[in-house]
Every structure is written in structure tokens, then in C-alpha cells.
Amino acid sequence: MSRPTKAVAIALALLLAAPMFVIIPMSFSTAPSLEFPPPGYWLGYYRHVFTDPRWTTPIANSFLIGCATMALAMLLGAPAAFALVRHEFRFKQVLRILILLPLIVPHIVMALGYYSYFGELGLVQTMAGVVLAHTCLSIPVVVLTLSAALVGFDRGLERAAANLGARPLTTFRLVTLPILRPAFLVAALFAFIHSFDETVIAVFISGRDSATLPRQMFISFQMEADPAISAVSSLLFAAVLVAISTQLAARLVRQRKPRNPRGVGG
Numbered sequence: 001m002s003r004p005t006k007a008v009a010i011a012l013a014l015l016l017a018a019p020m021f022v023i024i025p026m027s028f029s030t031a032p033s034l035e036f037p038p039p040g041y042w043l044g045y046y047r048h049v050f051t052d053p054r055w056t057t058p059i060a061n062s063f064l065i066g067c068a069t070m071a072l073a074m075l076l077g078a079p080a081a082f083a084l085v086r087h088e089f090r091f092k093q094v095l096r097i098l099i100l101l102p103l104i105v106p107h108i109v110m111a112l113g114y115y116s117y118f119g120e121l122g123l124v125q126t127m128a129g130v131v132l133a134h135t136c137l138s139i140p141v142v143v144l145t146l147s148a149a150l151v152g153f154d155r156g157l158e159r160a161a162a163n164l165g166a167r168p169l170t171t172f173r174l175v176t177l178p179i180l181r182p183a184f185l186v187a188a189l190f191a192f193i194h195s196f197d198e199t200v201i202a203v204f205i206s207g208r209d210s211a212t213l214p215r216q217m218f219i220s221f222q223m224e225a226d227p228a229i230s231a232v233s234s235l236l237f238a239a240v241l242v243a244i245s246t247q248l249a250a251r252l253v254r255q256r257k258p259r260n261p262r263g264v265g266g
Contacts, residue, residue: 020237027230034225045231055228057209058216062196065127065212069134069195070188076135077142077187084143085150103140107200110137115204125207133201138191145190149183 029038
């Protein structure tokens with residue numbers, strides 16, 4: 001990689017990371033509102049996030065809704081991906097476009113539709129309504145991720161297992177799933193993150209008891225500019241860094257682990 005390219009990459013990384021160098025110091029600030037540079041430092045806003053029900057409840061709701069959305073999106077999106085990749089049927093392309101529509105239509109338009117439709121079903125301001133809405137948004141992500149993996153999958157392995165007498169479910173469990181496990185994990189992770197990070201639809205659908213963390217952050221910033229928002233943002237940023245660092249550390253350990261030489265240990 002040339003030096004100008006490296007310089008551009010470094011400058012772009014610093015530009016993207018610059019807001020965090022403002023948010024993290026503000027999360028330790030003693031100021032009663034969002035203020036930079038901080039007049040002093042303490043841990044009060046972090047204590048506030050972990051003790052105030054206005055924050056603890058949305059955090060718990062976001063994890064519950066994210067996990068439920070992930071499970072439901074995988075249950076619906078995985079069969080759809082297999083059908084679109086492996087089978088030919090009428091209106092296949094139309095079905096593909098319909099599945100991908102939530103990624104194309106603006107969230108505010110989707111939110112208005114969900115609010116009107118779920119209102120008639122009594123699902124507005126309920127956790128079930130948020131899960132269903134987020135599932136509709138996450139299914140396209142699951143379908144795209146799994147479809148990309150299925151395109152390059154060697155179906156000869158499945159045929160070999162079938163020739164050996166394995167039933168379709170056994171073949172999927174012992175052959176298909178182990179090979180596609182990384183794609184399934186990535187699809188599930190994307191579905192969870194897509195739900196956990198969604199704000200617009202949560203503002204329309206969720207109520208006080210089913211509020212998500214992004215909704216609470218949006219309302220707090222809009223109403224009172226609560227400095228606890230910076231603490232929550234710093235915690236989310238730290239969680240991402242821990243996840244990335246753990247993955248990199250595990251990869252380095254695997255690379256540095258000495259291989260067992262031939263003839264040693266049987």
C-alpha cells in the first residue's frame with residue numbers, strides 16, 4: 001500500500017473516531033449538562049446509568065428484544081435464503097424484491113405503516129410489536145448474509161451424505177450447518193445489532209414499559225440533554241472494542257499455537 005493511500009486511510013479513521021474523543025471525556029464530566037471540555041471528572045453518570053430505572057429498563061429491553069428478533073429473523077430468514085438460492089419457482093425475483101424492501105424503504109415510512117397496522121392489532125407500545133417490527137427489518141439482512149454463503153456452498157457434500165443414507169435433517173445437522181456455521185453466526189449477529197441499534201421504529205412502536213435504549217437516548221437528548229447519554233455511548237463503544245479485541249486475540253493465539261509435529265504424542 002502506498003504512503004498516500006495509508007495517509008488517506010489514517011485521516012479517514014481519525015475523522016470517524018474523532019467524536020469518541022469528545023464523548024468519552026464528557027462521560028466522566030461533573031457538568032450538569034453536555035459540556036466540553038469537562039470542568040471536572042467523576043463516575044457519577046456511570047453509576048446513574050446502572051442504577052436509574054430510566055436507563056436499566058431500556059438496556060434490558062434492548063437485549064431481550066434483540067435476542068427475540070435474532071431468533072425469529074433466523075427462523076424465517078434462513079429457510080427463505082435456502083429457497084431463493086436453491087430452488088426455481090414462479091415470481092422468485094418478485095419475492096426477492098419484497099424481502100429486500102425493508103432495506104430500501106426509509107424507516108420513517110416503515111414506522112408510519114407499522115404504527116397504523118399494529119394500532120389496529122393492539123401491538124403498539126408493546127414489546128411484541130417492537131420484536132415483530134424489528135424482525136421485518138432484520139430478515140433481509142439474514143437473507144443476504146446466508147444467500148452469499150449458500151452461493152459458494154458445494155452441494156456435492158450433501159449429495160455424498162445422502163448417498164451414504166443420511167436423511168435430509170441429519171445431512172443438514174452434520175454437513176451443512178457445520179460448514180455454514182460462520183455465516184449463520186454472522187447473520188444472527190447482524191440481526192441482533194440491527195435490532196439493538198434501531199431508533200425510528202422504536203420511537204413509534206415502543207411505549208414506556210417497552211422502551212429500547214436508542215429510544216431512551218433519543219428522548220433524553222431531545223428533552224433534557226442528559227449527560228448520562230455520553231456514559232451509555234462510551235459503554236457501547238467499549239463493548240465494540242472488547243468484542244473486536246477478543247476476536248483478534250483469539251486469532252493471534254491460534255496463529256502462535258505450536259502445531260503437534262508428526263510422530264509426537266501418537
